[in-house]
Amino acid sequence: MGLAEKRAVAAYQKDKWPTWQQKLNAITGFEPTYEIAWDQLAKEGYSAEYPTMFDYNFFEPLEIALKSICQDDLGKDALKEKIKKVSITSTRSWCSLEVKIEGDTLKLDADPSYERSNGSVTSYADKMRLALEAAL
Secondary structure (H helix, E strand, C coil): CCCCHHHHHHHHHCCCCCHHHHHHHHHHHHEEEEEECCCHHHHCCCCCHHHHHHHHHHHHHHHHHHHHHHHHHHHHHHHHHHCEEEEECCCCCCCEEEEEEEEEEEEEEECCCCCHHHCCCCCCHHHHHHHHHHHC
């Protein structure tokens, strides 16, 4: 990761991530641990697009999925009981989102440079919601 990528990641972590974390915690009613592999998400040559890449591929779909799951106390309680950590990585090259529940962890793995559209947000949110519903 070069200097441009490091600066862009640092700016996202400072300016946008705290707002996302507050939003997601407000939806769920608790504070899961977020383990984000920022160095993996930081794709070379895309630093100007990080806000859109990170939002569209991970945080906007997660917000939509969590709103669906946590629409009532039954969903909120089930999520709080099962999920303690959200892990966000990018170990798959040029692949769309993979969602897994392993133990008490919701694992999201995608190459954020793969897709950045409103359609991918909806598709990714559905993948997250379905995985969570099946696990809860």
